[in-house]
Amino acid sequence: MKNMDEKKVEHKMSQKQKTVISYFIIFFLILYSVPAQPLNPGNARPSGALPEEAGDFVLSEDVDTWIVRWEDEIDPEFVKQSIITGEQDFLNVTVAKPRDGIDLSAWLERWKQSPKVRYIQPNQQVKTAATTNDPLRAEQRYLDMIGAYTAWDHVRSNTAITIAVIDTGIDLDHPDLAANLVAGYNFIDRTKPPDDDNGHGTNVAGILAAIGNNRTGTTGILWNAKIMPLKALDKNGSGSEDKLGEAIRYAVDHNAKIIVMSLGLHRYSPYLHDIVQYAEENGVLLVAAAGNEGGDVKYPAAYPTVLAVGGIGSNGAIIPESNFGPELDLVAPWEAYTTAIDGRYQTNIGTSMAAPQVAAAAALVMAKYPDWKPVQVRNMLRQTAEDISVKGWDARTGFGILRIDRALTAAYKADMFEPNDERQSAAELPVEYQIIAELSGGTDQDWFVVQPAYKGTLTVKVTSRSSSAANVQVTLEHYDVNGKLLNTYSNILGKSLSIPVTGVRSYLKLSQTNSRSTVTLPYELMTSFLIYADEYEDNDRQYKAYRLQARSQVLTGTFHQQDDFDWFQLPITQNGTLRVKVSTDTFRIDPSIVIQRQGGAPVTTNKWDEGKTEYTDPIEVTPGTYYLLIKNVISDTTYPVTGTYTMTIEYTPQYIDPNEPNDRAYQAVMMAVGTMYNGVISHAADQDWFMFMMEPDSVAELYIERIPSNRTISLAIYDSAQKMLAVHTSKLGAQDMLVRTQLNPGMYYIRLTANEAFQNQMYGIKVDLKPLTAGFIDIQSNWARGAIEELVKLGVVEGYGDYTFRPDNPMMRSEAVAMIVRAFKLEQQGPISYSDVPVRHWAYQEIARATAAGIIRGYPDGTFRPNDYMTRVEMAQMLGNALKLLPLQQDPGFRDIAADYWAAGMLAALKQSGVLTGYPDGTFRPNAIATRAEFANLLYKALQL
Numbered sequence: 001m002k003n004m005d006e007k008k009v010e011h012k013m014s015q016k017q018k019t020v021i022s023y024f025i026i027f028f029l030i031l032y033s034v035p036a037q038p039l040n041p042g043n044a045r046p047s048g049a050l051p052e053e054a055g056d057f058v059l060s061e062d063v064d065t066w067i068v069r070w071e072d073e074i075d076p077e078f079v080k081q082s083i084i085t086g087e088q089d090f091l092n093v094t095v096a097k098p099r100d101g102i103d104l105s106a107w108l109e110r111w112k113q114s115p116k117v118r119y120i121q122p123n124q125q126v127k128t129a130a131t132t133n134d135p136l137r138a139e140q141r142y143l144d145m146i147g148a149y150t151a152w153d154h155v156r157s158n159t160a161i162t163i164a165v166i167d168t169g170i171d172l173d174h175p176d177l178a179a180n181l182v183a184g185y186n187f188i189d190r191t192k193p194p195d196d197d198n199g200h201g202t203n204v205a206g207i208l209a210a211i212g213n214n215r216t217g218t219t220g221i222l223w224n225a226k227i228m229p230l231k232a233l234d235k236n237g238s239g240s241e242d243k244l245g246e247a248i249r250y251a252v253d254h255n256a257k258i259i260v261m262s263l264g265l266h267r268y269s270p271y272l273h274d275i276v277q278y279a280e281e282n283g284v285l286l287v288a289a290a291g292n293e294g295g296d297v298k299y300p301a302a303y304p305t306v307l308a309v310g311g312i313g314s315n316g317a318i319i320p321e322s323n324f325g326p327e328l329d330l331v332a333p334w335e336a337y338t339t340a341i342d343g344r345y346q347t348n349i350g351t352s353m354a355a356p357q358v359a360a361a362a363a364l365v366m367a368k369y370p371d372w373k374p375v376q377v378r379n380m381l382r383q384t385a386e387d388i389s390v391k392g393w394d395a396r397t398g399f400g401i402l403r404i405d406r407a408l409t410a411a412y413k414a415d416m417f418e419p420n421d422e423r424q425s426a427a428e429l430p431v432e433y434q435i436i437a438e439l440s441g442g443t444d445q446d447w448f449v450v451q452p453a454y455k456g457t458l459t460v461k462v463t464s465r466s467s468s469a470a471n472v473q474v475t476l477e478h479y480d481v482n483g484k485l486l487n488t489y490s491n492i493l494g495k496s497l498s499i500p501v502t503g504v505r506s507y508l509k510l511s512q513t514n515s516r517s518t519v520t521l522p523y524e525l526m527t528s529f530l531i532y533a534d535e536y537e538d539n540d541r542q543y544k545a546y547r548l549q550a551r552s553q554v555l556t557g558t559f560h561q562q563d564d565f566d567w568f569q570l571p572i573t574q575n576g577t578l579r580v581k582v583s584t585d586t587f588r589i590d591p592s593i594v595i596q597r598q599g600g601a602p603v604t605t606n607k608w609d610e611g612k613t614e615y616t617d618p619i620e621v622t623p624g625t626y627y628l629l630i631k632n633v634i635s636d637t638t639y640p641v642t643g644t645y646t647m648t649i650e651y652t653p654q655y656i657d658p659n660e661p662n663d664r665a666y667q668a669v670m671m672a673v674g675t676m677y678n679g680v681i682s683h684a685a686d687q688d689w690f691m692f693m694m695e696p697d698s699v700a701e702l703y704i705e706r707i708p709s710n711r712t713i714s715l716a717i718y719d720s721a722q723k724m725l726a727v728h729t730s731k732l733g734a735q736d737m738l739v740r741t742q743l744n745p746g747m748y749y750i751r752l753t754a755n756e757a758f759q760n761q762m763y764g765i766k767v768d769l770k771p772l773t774a775g776f777i778d779i780q781s782n783w784a785r786g787a788i789e790e791l792v793k794l795g796v797v798e799g800y801g802d803y804t805f806r807p808d809n810p811m812m813r814s815e816a817v818a819m820i821v822r823a824f825k826l827e828q829q830g831p832i833s834y835s836d837v838p839v840r841h842w843a844y845q846e847i848a849r850a851t852a853a854g855i856i857r858g859y860p861d862g863t864f865r866p867n868d869y870m871t872r873v874e875m876a877q878m879l880g881n882a883l884k885l886l887p888l889q890q891d892p893g894f895r896d897i898a899a900d901y902w903a904a905g906m907l908a909a910l911k912q913s914g915v916l917t918g919y920p921d922g923t924f925r926p927n928a929i930a931t932r933a934e935f936a937n938l939l940y941k942a943l944q945l
Contacts, residue, residue, distance in 0.1 A: 063122040065097045068111065075116050081107060095123060136218045136345055141314060142333035146357055147405030148221055151364060154408045156212065157224035158367035163208065163258040163359060164251035166244065167201030169194040169231035171341045174202060176210040176217040177227070184229035185250055187243045194231035199341045201229065203348045204262050206339025208356040217345055218338060221360030221404065228256055233263060241265065244300075245275040252284050257366065260359035261288040262352030264298025266587045266610050267634040268641075272300055280305045285366075285374035287359040289351035291323035295587040295611060296643070302327040304434035304526060307362070307378055309355040310398065316388060318396050322351055326430040326452075326529070328398040329378070330385050332357040354402075361404040368408060375524070379436055380407050383416035393428040414438050414522060420447045423483055423507055431458055431529040432642075436465065439474070439510065442517035446510040454642065455502045456531040456560075462492055462510065465522040472512055472521045479507040493523075501529075531642050533560045536568070545569040545627055554648050559589065559632050559641045568628040568647075572621045576653035576760070579618045580605075582630055586643025587611035594629035595619065602629075610634050621651075652760040655680045662689045665722055665749055671767050676705075678762040681713075681754040688752040692767045694743045699777050699803045701768040702739040702750065708758050709733055717741065718749040740802045742772070776805040784933035787940035794943070796823045797936060807933035814843040814866035816875065816935055820855060820882050821846040823939055828852045834864040841866065855881040873903050873926035875935055876916060879942045880906040888912065894924035901926075915941045 065085050068078075070092045078094075081102055086095035098107040112120050143149060162182060169186065170177060172195050184194040196202045205220075205227055212223025232247040233239040244263070251259045259279065279286050288301035290310040301308035304327070311322040311334030319334050332354035340346040362377050369376070384407040385400035393399050415437040417427035421444065429435070429448035437446055450458060462474055476489045476497065481504050489497050490513060499508075512521060534557040536546040545567035548555075557566050570578075582591040590610035596602040605616045630647055632638045657679045659669045668689035671677060679688050694700060707713050707730055714729045715737070725748075730737040752765065770777035774789040776799050782788070788805060791797045796819055799805040820826075829845065830852040837847055843866060850856045855878055858864045870878075880887075887905025891897075894911075897904055907924065910916040915938060918924045 063124060065095050065123040066108070066120055067123050068094045068096060068120045069118040070094065071116050071118050073116075075114065078111060078114075135215065136337065139337035139345075139347075140218055142336050142353075142357070143219075143221070145312075145314070145316075145333050146221075146361070146402045150405035151361075151408050152223075155364045155367045157222055158363040159224050159226055160370060161257035161363065161366055162226045162228050162251075162255055163222075163260065163363055164228040164230050164247075164254075164256040165201060165205050165208065165356075166230045166232050166247045166251070166259060166261045167196075167204055167263065168198035168233045168235070168237060169196035169201045170205045170227070170229035171196050171202040171339070171343070172229070174206075174339055174341075174343055176214070176339050177202070177205055179211055180209045180220070180222075180225050180227050181205075182226045182228050184231070185247070186231040187247055187250075188231055188234050188239070194229040196229075196231075196341050197235040198233065198237050199346075200233070200237055200262065200348075200352065201231070202341050203336075203338045203346070204260065204352060204356045205229070206345075207336050207353060208260065208360050210339050221357060222363055225363065228254070239263070241269055241272060245272055248275045248279055248286070252279050252282050256284060258285045258287065258359050258362055260356050261286065261300060262350075262355045264289060264291050264301055266291075266296065266298055266590075268299060268302075268588070268639045269635070270639070273303060276300055276303045276306060280374060283373055285362055285377055287355055287362060289355040290328060292321050292350045292352075293323060293587055293611070294321045295323055297323045297325045297327040302432065304432060304528075305374070307358055307381070308398070309351060309358045309402075310396075311349075311351045311354045312388075312397065312401055316401070318389065324396045326395060326432040328395060328430075329382060330358055330398045330400065330402050332402040358402055361402055361407055364404060365407050375434070375436055376412075379416060380412055383413050384410050390428075393430060395430070415440075415446075417446065417448070421445050423447050423479065423509075426507055429508065429525075429527060431527050434524065434526045436522065436524050438520055438522040439472075439512050440520045442512045442515040444511065448508045448510075449505055450501065450508060450527070451505045452501055452503060452529050452642075454531050454558075454644070456500075456529055456642075458499045458501045459528045459530065460492075460497045460499060460508065461495065461526045463494055463524050463526075465524055466520075469519050469521045472517060472519050473514070474521070474523070475511055475513045477509040477511075479509065481505045481507075483507070529642055530640055531558050531560050531644075534558045534566075536566060539567045540565050542567050542627055542629075547571070548649070550651060550653075552649060552651050554646060556644050556646050557630060558644055559638065562639050563637060564632070564640070566630045568630075570626045570628060570649070570651070571624075572626055572651075573623055574653050574655070575620070575622050576651055577618045578616075578621045578626065578652075579650040580616045580628060581613060581648040581650070582645055583613040583648075584611060584643060584645040586641060588634065588641045589632045589643055589645055590634040591645055592629075592631050592633040594627075594631075596627045596629070597621075598625040598627065606633055654759040655762045657682060657688070657762075659688060659690075663687050665689050665718070665751075668749055671750075671765075673767060673769050676764045676766045678764050679752070680759050680762055681711075681752070681757050682759050683757045686753070686757060690750040690752070690765065690767075692748055692750070694745050694748055695769055695771075696745045697772045698769040699740050699742050699772060700748070701770055701777075702741075703736070703766055703768070704730070704752075705736045705764045706761060707735050707737065707763060708761050709735065710756075711758055712755045713737065713763065714753050714755075715739060716751040716753075717743075718751065720747040720749075722749060740770075740777075742803065770803070772803065775799060776803060778804045779807055782807045782933055784937040787937040788933070790940055791819075791823070791936055794823065796939070805932065807931065807936070809932050810869040810929045811875070811932050811935045812866065813864070813868050813870045813874070814841075814847065815932075816870050816878060816930075817850045817856060817866075818843050818846040819935070819939060820878060821849050823943055824853075824882050826850065826853050834858050834862065836863045837866055850878075853882070869929045870935070871926065872924065872928050872930045872934070873907070875930040875938060876910055876926075877903055877906055879915065879938055880910050883910075883913070883915075883942055883945060885909040885913065892916075892924070894918050895922040897924055897926065913945055915945070 082096040084096050111117050186192050186194040209222040209225035209227050210218045210220035212219040230247040232243045286306040288306050290301050290308050291298035297308050300306050308327050308329045310328050310331040311319045312331040335349045336353040337347045365377050382399040386403045387400040389397045420427045426447035426449040429450050431452045473491050474493050476492050478486045539546045547569045550572050580593050587610050591614050592606040593616050594602050594604050659679050661667050662669050668691040671690050671692045712730050712732050716727045717725045728739045773780045774792040779785045779788050826849040829848045832848045832851050888908040890908050891899045892904050892908035892911050
């Protein structure tokens, strides 16, 4: 029935009702076609005035009535307090305002809290969104990212101020720019107008103020403006520091209020710093590009009072090439479609395209708040940026992406860092910056976190921005990363504090000294950073040069003071080759290398520009004192730099062979046994000859060490008649080689050669004579020597090819079987089916014979595991089987063998026969790995039965 009733209502709707609904549909379509705005557009308030707040609402003169939607019936009390200007029955909506004499804020607060009210909102003015008819507007996608279209609903032009563009000039006849240009100046050629012969300045001007809504080309962020072209860069986009300073001074003196500079240099300049301060003191806002090298922010952007602008990708991604650091304020789109010379248009990229976007935004803010000072404009743009990446300020994106719409509609915050009343909510404070904030009474605390990239000294200066707070004093406290108080500084206003900091986070807390104060103190906080003095200071003069060891090494240095020169002393004791490399982690260092032998002429290397690694050519050095000078040549006078350099010293000594001349057999050096002889192969045809005397019943052990990794050495052995007996060559990459050979008694020669010469490393060679015992060099003092000797006589053991028996090595199962077969002369052989003993196995015959004799049976899984090491109990079991002993039904008498142990009977039989004795502590240790000496000894005992 319910559905039927609804259909009837729909059927009985009058044409008038349908018309009303249609109007509301149109109303909402228009409303939602305009991007949502904060409640205060702010464009109707007096110049410089800030909006007032009421509850959660920002009150604006644009709003004179309020829309109230009721949950059910309208509250009669509301009717008494309000003037009803409209009603919409189908939404249960009333449009009203408070009656005369009723406070608006109280009225709003009451009805906002009423349970009968679903919502109450301002009845804002609705208008079509501002747009332009410029045909290439669709190419300017960056305008969407920065909220330009929405911003134009509020402000779109500013012809009350002049904006100077210091660049390559501007195309003065460009149809999309000419009407927005005022007289400028050409500092490159003072006889000519500031016309653009490069194109860069015209690109910048088009982003800033191509004429809007003129059915031509593109639109600037400012539709109408007064742009002053100042040509300080030539046709190659280059210019001098003095012309840049002159252009800034000219702009200030000719009443410009904003100066945009899409240019820069890596070096600090006190001259430019003074010019920048002159602009600030005269109420002129400077905006500059950060640079496009992926390194430090360039100057003048790096000065604290200049808005430093980096670039961001069209998708909001960080651009690696955009310069970054503690001076960065904002980022704006890196790519822009804009005006070009000769009346054309083009796309360009870089922070040069981002800077004019911020300058234009500043101009729109000034149009709304013409009485604001540069510091307030900077503050507004920072606090309304769209935060990306790390929350709050960060070195890559500053305070975030420029948002012009927010800058024109948001309520201004005198302290944009609040809430930062606790260490946990501390705001990021860059270490090369200027901010403004406020302490609202004695209980307010402002916490900031600082994290320089290096250890050093942080300078902090806090000044009052209010003459009415003359008697207020401020205390600063410095805390470490864990919240431990490090120092307290009292009465700091107007003073410069030098605070030692490390490369980890620490905290600053500002508060009024008088905790009972009720005065609000607006303040300015300026920070700067000085890097630490490196460990080699004081070495600014040659006679103070830091003494280094004559070897290859790497060290890190800093330029922490004006005209910092770093001298080092390198005492060379033998001939060699010296090469020096200097790299840096900042573009603010242009490293130069000077090498000078004491008493000789200096050799300077400075091939590359700032930030690039410098290499010296390899130079031949002889014994004496050499001086190295590392300096920053970015300018004639250099200033402290936040950054480090790394010096790599490559010293390759050229060794002299002490055995020369020994290039012929008759010059051979007689070697003493056990003595190491050092030498070099100094040229391709070099041969080093040695000789030694061989003793009877010995093995000559020839050992070569310290072979260069990229060389091979060949060792040839000759008899006394100089007949070659053998040649041995090391493997490439091997650093040593061992040769063992048995020779008849007499004199022998050794000849050493290399595949290539080397003088920067000495090889070592020695000969040892190892006496033979039963044909082995390693059993003379072994406890099982007698058993091994007897087994050799019986032909049971043969050892390894290098004259060793290796008595202490573990015994492999296949080796044990082979020795048993030879010892017991087993001949009978049958087929075997061990999965891991193929016919090609070296011990296949022996394993087959031992299996046929019942000595071995393998494992339940069908394997024999010939390469496994044999345990002592396996050794005993094999020998017991070989002796055909029957297990005894008695305890074998070992502390670690239980009577029911699986091999207890065989161990008892072997012990009774005298073959097994165990260890002195009464144990047998059945699971221990049997050594070759243990097995030989047990096998020999077994053969004696």
